[in-house]
Amino acid sequence: MSPAANSGEILAVSNLTRIFGGLTAVRDVTMTVQAGEVVGLIGPNGAGKTTLFNMLGGSLPPSSGSIRFAGTDCTGAPSHVMGQRGVSRTFQITSLFPSLTALDNVRSAAFRTTRAGWGAAILRSPAYRREEAELRRKALEILAFCDLDHRADTLADAMSYGEQRRLEIAIALAAEPRLLLLDEPAAGMNPEEGQRLVEMIRRIRARGVTVLLVEHHMRVVASVCDRLVVLDHGVKIAEGPPAKVLNDPEVIRVYLGREPVDA
């Protein structure tokens, strides 16, 4: 599928608010994402990025506001419903299936796109055999895509931090999402690995997947995002193409400090 084929608005968030006790973590955020876009979501620590992701992924109900995904209202829909509809995510705090191998992690993640269940497996139906073979091939391909093919038989638990981060992306990809939410995927990667991540996101996008990216590595953000949205204290303070947003004095003041974008 080419990006053009499914252009149009895939995600529309309006007046989204989330309050924790006395703290408003996300306040009145309105934004849209076009299909096939890569949008960066940046902002200082505690700005509300992860909270926004949690609401989009269905693991946290919003206090007010609404979420529309692919034309349907998804406000307050539970996590597995969002997953079924094609929103797939990685978590900021590493989250995988610890005592399964990398390969099984990815295969388990393909729940949404597989059909042959227990019954088919008992009967060993041809459809089941075909699907399993295909799944295995696809899982290995995704692992290779994430540079993890040599770790296919390693338990997720026994991987280093950086490897676990990549496995998370592999898991999210295996669900063949329409919208991929990446929460700091480059954390724990060195600049060179960051470059490879950029390549990877580009290829993901080329498959027709829309990406919403939270990231503090400016080089990654600047080189892959079509558009940036900046949050501060839960409020959207800027939005636009990276070149413009990253030179916005307010964004530099609250977020970038003096770190040069190309470092």
Next chain:
Amino acid sequence: MDFTVFAQQIANGLVNGMAYVLIATGLTLVFGVLRIVNFAHGEFYMLGAYITYFVGTLFGLDYIAAAAISAVVVAGLGVAANKLIFWPLRRDHEFTILLSSLGLALLIANGGELLFGADPKYVESPFADEVLEIGTVTLTQQRVLVFAAAVVALIAVYLFIRYSRFGKMMRATAQNPDGAALTGINIGLVHTYTFALACGLAALSGALVGPTVMIFPTIGNWAVLKGFIVVIMGGLGSVTGALFAGLLLGVIESLGGGYISLGFMEAIGYAMIIAVLLWRPNGLFSTARGLR
């Protein structure tokens, strides 16, 4: 309904409930801090009662002294059990640890049967048959003692966990053992003390409850189940929760047994737990896991 009977049943329930609380407190400590579902806890309760009995009959010590000695001895046994079994397994899966505690429970119960004999025994206490009339309510001194001693022990444990430095270390270890170790907490020591405290409390409850009933080597089974129910209903790791849950269970059982059906007394208790947990999945006094 007859008020005298009602008041008496409430009093019975409160005393029984307090015994549950005392058993549950040690259990909730071990669970809250060490994440160990310790099925052997009831066996430490049993040992507490038996050691009180033997110290009393063999050395002729009076009841109070015997109870104190038994608490200390059982605390030591708890430390040994931790050292041999629970500490080496601390990084293993919770089901593995659970099974090891099940094995230990079987070991102590059957070993106890062998050592102590299968015949029931009675822990003599000077308070056992002395009846107190409080208004229309009749209680033995021993039952009043169970209640009072439990209150004291609970307050002490609560203050210890809440305000002492060691309590803070226990809570930290409960929430993240690796993080605690890296903060400089001697988690081995925390394990040791927690077991000593929990088993000491178990023994104390055995020594206190002992004279109100008969003791035999399998009384631990009963104790640990009641303890678990109270722990879960109160909220894992919550001492306050255990207090309320235990008293509630005691009173509900007593009233259920008294006014609905004796045969279904336990089932009524269970029904209440089910209702509580469906209403508050983490128990009465809990927002999340961890020792409070």
Next chain:
Amino acid sequence: QQPPVRIALIGPMSGTGAFEGQLGLEGAQAMAAVINAKGGVAGGRKIELLTYDDKGSPEDGVSAAKRAMEQDNVDMIIGGWFSAVALSMKEVTRDKIITVMTSSQHPKVTEEGHKYLFRLNATSAMMSEFYSKAICDRIKPKSIAFMNVNDDWGRLELDNYTKLLTGCGIEVKGHEFYNRTDTDFTTALTKLKSLNADAIYVAAINTSQGATIYRQIKQTGYRGKVIASAGNMNPKLVELSGNSLEQVYSASPFTEDGAAPSLKPWLDQYRKDYKNDPSFIAALGAQAVQTLAFGVDAAGGDPRAYDKIAAALKSQAVPTVMGELRFSDKGQASQAIHLVQVQKKQIVSVRD
């Protein structure tokens, strides 16, 4: 040396009934020792007792019986202390092997009259017929309430005594059933106390439950009479109950001051070997061994001549520690029952 006569003794050796099972085992062992010391049975064959644990559960009883018969190839079986175990065990052993059931009182055990099955204890009907007379004539409460264990036996007791005692004008004020696993009885006793009955009748098999109940009856402040169910008075119970059993009546086929010739050597042996005082349960164990030994002797010495043994037992009086025993055609023994009372912490028989 001739091969021993191998007898399986299946009883509750662990779990809640372990203490009672232990007593029965001791009684049987002491009797086997007495017999063996006199040269055994059938001119020189020793009695060998093999112990099996039924944990008080029918399933384990069945397994134990199977093992005894099929694996260990025993000659005869003593077993069935609890009615539930006895009832299911007899389905495995009936018509295959001589079996002496001991303490279970359930009428169904001997109802059908299997050809190799014998039961020693009096049925609840026989017991209650005797005991209710004593209650009506001697204890004479105006009203009574029942504290019974919730099983077939406890329910049967309630039915029997309600009928019999109402018959002699005693008012039945109510009853409570407690569970076999209960350890505390204050709730039930509080209810019973509030009925203000003249007497509370306690039907408890389990010694530790019994002792707790008797103590707690006093602890709740109840001042009326206490009546202990028939067949369930033993020295340990008296010891554990403190003063709360003082003057309490029960009925029992066994008394230490009985006149049977074989009683004395057995008592001596028992006191020598075990710390426990002999009790009714222990006497049943002894009686079971005596019955089997008598049968083997009477049948000419072959422990596998089941038909002969059965015929002998049903046709002759068997001398035992509790006097002469006669078996009905269905294998039910008739025992002489005595009224007993606890006086100064001793169980003494009350004779008019």
Next chain:
Amino acid sequence: MNTNSHGHSLGQPLAIAGGIAALAVLPFLAGNAYLEHLLVLWMLYALLALSLNIVIGYLGELTFGHAAFVGVGAYTSAILSTQLGLPPLLGLPLAGLVAAGFGLVIGYAALRVVGPQFAILTLGFGAILFTITNHWVDLTRGPMGITDIPPMAIGPLAFDSARPTYYLVLALVLATAYLCHALVGSRTGRAFLAVRENAPLAASLGINVFHTKLMGFVAATAIAGIGGAIYAHYIRVITPDIMGVHNVAALIIVVIIGGRGTILGPILGALVYIGLLESLRVAGPLRMVIFAALLTGTVVFLPGGLISLWQRWRNAHKSENNLPATPTGLPSTEGGAK
């Protein structure tokens, strides 16, 4: 545990065929009826443990209520055959169905919570079922239990002795093992494992955690019910004790000591459980003490269950391997206070 990443070598089918053949000739080697009876018990425990393993091993939840479902199955079939005269063969599927019905209702309520809370809820429901069985004397005969349960029969073939029963249960065990094998190799099974490993992540991938757990729980209870019914018709007597905590503990021991989350583990665990308890009879009064000591020792030295012995052996004999030695994947070389 990585149940579904067995190597696909030629050796495996051969080993399985060999194993089945060995199981098939076992009764002929037993020598006497009692040993055959033990074989039946082994298979019955294996069947029940396999069903419990679905919950403990694959869903990662601890249930203390499993024995209650065994009891429901046993009582269903026993009551149907003794009171309504239904042929036991019909009672068997009905027992599974009724147990599954109870499983559905209880699971629906209890699976809203997880971890120890779930365990206690199932304990509660189990205890209530026990109490009802114990007190509904008209239906269940209460504590006296149901006796004279007729043996199962298919036409002229009666399962009234150990040997035919052994083959019946063996067939069921093999079928259940195959069901479990198919499960872990399927999308459904992978969802089970995903839910066990990380429920929030599983949900984010579109897996309905609650439904998945409920499905596994109901399947497990159905098999437990069938196992219970066979037990009732074989032993021919049942009492409420079948639902008691002792049976709960026994089944949990069998699953974990064998190796949870594996197929061979529970079968092995059942063999060791039955075999050990039986052979320890020679120890007389020390029997249970030795058993408990062995149990505890095994857990301490083999935390992954007996099956991990095999895994260790395989790792030691495979050159440089990516899998860590312990099945939990935890380092065995951590330091700590002394």
Next chain:
Amino acid sequence: MLKVEGLKVRYGHREAVHNVSLTVEDGELVTLVGSNGAGKTTTLKAISALLRPSGGTITFDGERIDRLAPHQVIERGLVHVPEGRQLFPEMTVLEHLELGALRGRPGSMGFAERLRWVYELFPILAERRTQKAGTMSGGQQQLVAFGRGLMANPKCLMLDEPTLGLAPIIVDTLADTIRNLHGTGITILLVEQRVDLALRLADRAYVLETGRVVMEDSAQTLLADPRIKTAYLGL
């Protein structure tokens, strides 16, 4: 000050660190560079006694520490700020800082003073002192972990990816803090994936690949090394 010789660490049967030797002199800032899975974290965990080495020795201040328990290592002034934060989710920020000071060495600053200092460095910690750590954002948690480590008054600080999840502006603050700590004479062993930043801060660096030290040089030299540039900096 810190000397690691021939260190071997295994996970089960697999050795993850083979024969690593490194030294950190008194007052030095040394960085450990390597791609994912190279064994950096494993090395640090072995030093702080979270993992028990299967071979080699570790000495700190002339004393063997490879058989000690983690809390004993900390008592000697060697403090490890771990990867993945390792916080206590149900405890507040302030409680974390208190616990951090629990086993620390007594130093020039008292507890109150030290607390003020940490609050000054990261004002968000002061603002959120009563918030439970488990409810904080990723970056905020990272600061709690760092602050907790500082409260122990370390002689030698081991930092495992301290900038993980931090916004650029905070990364700056943190880099300044590390530089200042180094300036006050604290010895630092830094593991950092922002290799450029690490090399600019450090005096010396080791490069770790698949559990072995493959390069060792002054930080400036390595920063200019073309191999480093392509392999780690992506230039």
